[in-house]
Amino acid sequence: MKKYLFIIKTEIMSNLQYIFNVIFGYVGYFILLFILFNLWKYLYSDPNELINGYSMSQMMWYVVITEILWMALGGKKLNTKICNDVKSGNITYNINKPYSYIGYSLSTHLGDILVKGVVYFLLGMLTGLIFLGKFPSLNIIQVIVVIITMFLATIISILIIMALSLVAFFIEDATPFYWVYSKLILILGTIFPIEYFPVIFQKILNFSPIYVVSYGPAKLFVDFSWKSAVVIIIAQIIYIFIAYIICQIIYKKGVKRINVNGG
Amino acid sequence: MAIIxxxxxxxxxxxxxKEKGFKGSIKSIFKPKHKIVKAVKNISFNVEKGEIVAFIGPNGAGKSTxxxxxxxxxxxxxxxxxxxxxxxxxxxxxxxxxxGTVFGQKxxxxxxxTPYDNFKFFGAIYDIPDAAVERKIEELKVLFELDDFINTPVRNLSLGQRIRCEIVASLIHNPKILFLDEPTIGLDPVVKENIRSLIKRMNKEYKTTIFLTSHDVGDIEKLCKRVIIINNGQIVLDDSMENLKYHYLNKKIVEAKMKEKINLDDEDGITILKDKGYNLKIEVDTTKRSVADAIKLLNPDNIIDINISNIPLEDIISNIYKNKD
Amino acid sequence: MLMAVRNQIKVIFLSIKYALMRELLNKTTFLSNVIFMVLNNSSMIIQWLILFSIRDNFGDYGLKQVILLIGLSSSIYGFAHFFFEKSFKLSETINTGKLDAYIVQPKNILLSTITSDIQVSALGDLLFGLIVYLFYGFSFPSFILYYIFTMTGGLILVCISVIFHSLSFWFNNADLGADTINNMMINVSTYPDSIFKGAVKWLLFTIIPVGIANYIPVKIITSFNPYLFIINISVCLLFIVITFIIFYKGLRRYSSSNLMSARI
Incomplete structure (x- = not known):
């Protein structure tokens, strides 16, 4: 565990240097948020109106959280890196190292995005506050719980993207899988809460990764209840477990394949 | 008339x-520090038509600039x-x-x-009619001995083959001057030799003026009649190859691994640089004694391994400075 | 002069042809890139179907107009990224000294540089644009207009990118700014202008010309307006002129290597 913490720390240090990237990244985040704020403002003719159970302010805070989760994730970078590792054969150098590739990649990427995540979170809160005037009614402990679910959500996202990228072991170009996943998250998990979809669909979505990587934390933030917090955290832990095992399986199968081919 | x-x-x-560490990065955002690097300082020279001129100097001397x-x-x-x-x-x-230009590192x-398709592309860039491009490719293919790989994708070629293709690509439009920036960088000695003789042949065949930069003394020794040496952005020497050879390139380094120890202390024209038992490193002054003669002294039967090389460029330059003072 | 233009165009197409040949070496990857991009873009349609289930119009835009906007925006993006992909990576070309190769050629430096690579998935965007247009309803005049606007919009997109990436000649982090601007153009262009108000709307029709490149064409295709048409064309030309001026100004400062980022 200690070595992973060290990897995270080193990554954070080296990334502090790229403050410009974070700043410009935030501008991108702000623009997207701004567009969606305008969209919801246009849709809600009366701010007190409820659409699918959400008030305008709830919808906007929902988007603030899901966009932080999505934009700070750096999924494209992770996808490109792992696909390149596989294609270049770098991944096999890691076989002899005293840590697992999955653990190593997870900690490097977490370290890579942690600073960005914190900055986005703070600036996102500020942006929401400026646009909406007030926070949803949450006490400090509840905020901490939301932050924990956001952290767990990020771990799941990273593991899922890793699994999708490791498919590069078996096909030439695995990036389209990532595109489709990212678009699914964007449409089904970022812009709209699950309640916006037809009822049958909602049941499926409740068991899909969308529930744990974006809907869960955002829903908690705009409409907190201890019961749903517990459900979400348990679901997240199960997901981390499953996603990790899937990554390991794909990785082991892939490495074996490379060895067989003498790659 | 001078062509350049x-x-x-x-x-x-x-x-x-940029200063090191996190603090340095923050500082450089708010208060960037700049340094002016004078890459080339007030240089003048001419090149005549048909000449092969070498522009040599250590890395960062201002050649490429x-x-x-x-x-x-x-x-x-x-x-x-x-x-x-x-x-x-x-x-x-x-x-x-x-x-025409060939930049060894780019x-x-x-x-x-394939090289063939590439040459056709360059033909289009220089607006040459198809038939004329075909003719030119055929001609250069013979001159540069590309027959074996003209239809093999470039990525499958060796570095030496690639450089040959780069040179051919830059000759498609019959340039009057060819600029070569470090054409032999990263090549092994045999390939280097091959490239040099091809360049020489091309200069003879087409009377192309050739201006090349290099930090390899071997390049100029074999190719050029005239040498310009540049260091720290200034020309330190602009002279004929003959003069340079006479004054500065008159020494060769011979490193030999011997079966038996040998004593060369009193031999004229030989300076012993290193003598560690069976490993010998000597400098031969070729104005006084030929390299062949020096090897004879060592007794060829006695030699296990031998390496003959030029004096490093840096030493020549410091020598030039010494002579000026 | 005419000869020079013809030769330049010949080189551009040859360069695109060669890049395409390279991508076609792996047909599965090529096809999956194109097809997945079509699917990817289709998700925007789903998004708007949901939004239109809440409200049946967005200002002047009905569902049909919004879908036309999405199609045109994809088409514009596809045109820009297929033919001029390198204009979106120009900073890298400048900072790594790769402009050298184009400077020594007797052709236009900027054009040769930005057409030296293609983005395969952009073909998916073009295809998606075509499908959406056919779904919107084919008529000969609107088809011509649709593709004129694909070109003018694409060129505006390319110009904006070249202008901001050219700042790399002066500043170190210009690529980040350029990427941000490019992303903003894309993001904004898939939402109808009716949701924006006041100063923002004004910006979209001036400094950030999404309005001129994307919104005006949708209005023209819906009902033809010669004045708007002239605005679209002339703004495009204006951007081209500005782009060349800025690029060539910057070129004087070109340093041909990564010498600039030397560390001590």
Whole structure:
């Protein structure tokens, strides 16, 4: 565990240097948020109106959280890196190292995005506050719980993207899988809460990764209840477990394949 | 008439400095520090038609900066350049039709295509009619011995083969001057030799003026009649190869691994640099004694392994400075 | 002069042809890139179907107009990224000294540089644009207009990118700014202008010309307006002129290597 913490720390240090990237990244985040704020403002003719159970302010805070989760994730970078590792054969150098590739990649990427995540979170809160005037009614402990679910959500996202990228072991170009996943998250998990979809669909979505990587934390933030917090955290832990095992399986199968081919 | 005329040419670069560590990065955001690097300082020289001129100097001496100003890539800060009577900055396109360039460290070829397809592409860039391109490719193919791989994708070629193709690509439009920036960098000695003889042959065949930069003394020794040595952005020597050879390239380093120890202490024209039992390193003054003679002294039967090399360029340059003082 | 233009165009197409040949070496990857991009873009349609289930119009835009906007925006993006992909990576070309190869050629430096690579998935965007247009309803005049606007919009997109990436000649982090601006153009262009108000709307029709490149064409295709048409064309030309001026100004400062980022 200690070595992973060290990897995270080193990554954070080296990334502090790229403050410009974070700043410009935030501008991108702000623009997207701004567009969606305008969209919801246009849709809600009366701010007190409820659409699918959400008030305008709830919808906007929902988007603030899901966009932080999505934009700070750096999924494209992770996808490109792992696909390149596989294609270049770098991944096999890691076989002899005293840590697992999955653990190593997870900690490097977490370290890579942690600073960005914190900055986005703070600036996102500020942006929401400026646009909406007030926070949803949450006490400090509840905020901490939301932050924990956001952290767990990020771990799941990273593991899922890793699994999708490791498919590069078996096909030439695995990036389209990532595109489709990212678009699914964007449409089904970022812009709209699950309640916006037809009822049958909602049941499926409740068991899909969308529930744990974006809907869960955002829903908690705009409409907190201890019961749903517990459900979400348990679901997240199960997901981390499953996603990790899937990554390991794909990785082991892939490495074996490379060895067989003498790659 | 001079084909290249350079007068009082200067070029500076502004380099952003960055201090180490996190603090340094923060500082450089708010208070960037710059340093002016004078890459080329007030140099002048001429090149005549049909000459092969070598522009040599250690890394960072200003060779590439100069060649890039001659080929329109960089804007000079001061001074004037005339290449074929044209100003590289104002008449870039016109000049481009008349010159060829090969930059050893920057590839111009499409790697997934065959050399043949690449040459056709360059034909189109220089607006040469198809039939004329075909004829030219055929001709250069023979001269540069490309027959074996002209239809193999460039990415599957060896470095030496690639450089040959790069040179051919830059000759498709019959340039009057060929600029070669470090053409032999990274090549092994045999391939280097091959490239040099091809360049020489081409100069004879087409009377192309050749201007090349290198930090390899071997390049110039084999190729050039004239040498310009540049160091720290200034020309330290502009002389014929013969003179250079006589004054500065008259020494060879011989390193030999011997079966038996040998005593060379009192031999004329030989300086012992290192003598560690069976490993011997000597400097041979070729004005006094030929290398062959020196090897005879060592007794060929007695030699297990031998390596003969030139004096490093840095030593020659410091020698030049010493002689000037 | 005419000869020079013809030769330039010949080189551009040859360069695109060669890049395409390279991508076609792996047909599965090529096809999956194109097809997945079509699917990817289709998700925007789903998004708007949901939004239109809440409200049946967005200002002047009905569902049909919004879908036309999405199609045109994809088409514009596809055109820009297929033919001029390198204009979106120009900073890298400048900072790594790769401009050298184009400077020594007797062709236009900017054009040769930005057409030296293609983005395969952009073909998916073009295809998606075509499908959406056919779904919107084919008529000969609107088809011509649709593709004129694909070109003018694409060129505006390319110009904006070249202008901001050209700042690399002066500043170190210009690529980040350029990427941000490019992303903003894309993001904004898939939402109808009716949701924006006041200063923002004004910006979209001036400094950030999404309005001129994307919104005006949708209005023209819906009902033809010669004045708006002239605005679209002339703004495009204006951007081209500005782009060349800025690029060539910057070129004088070109340093041909990564010497600039030397560390101590």
């Amino acid at each position: 005329e350079v007068k009082k040419l200067s070029k500076n670069f502004k380099v952003k400095l 100069t060649i890039k100003m001659l080929t329109s890539i960089l804007f000079p800060d001061k001074g004037s350049i005339k290449v074929l009577g044209l100003n590289p900055m104002q008449d870039r396109k016109k000049l481009a039709y008349e010159i 590839e111009q070829l499409w790697t997934h295509l």
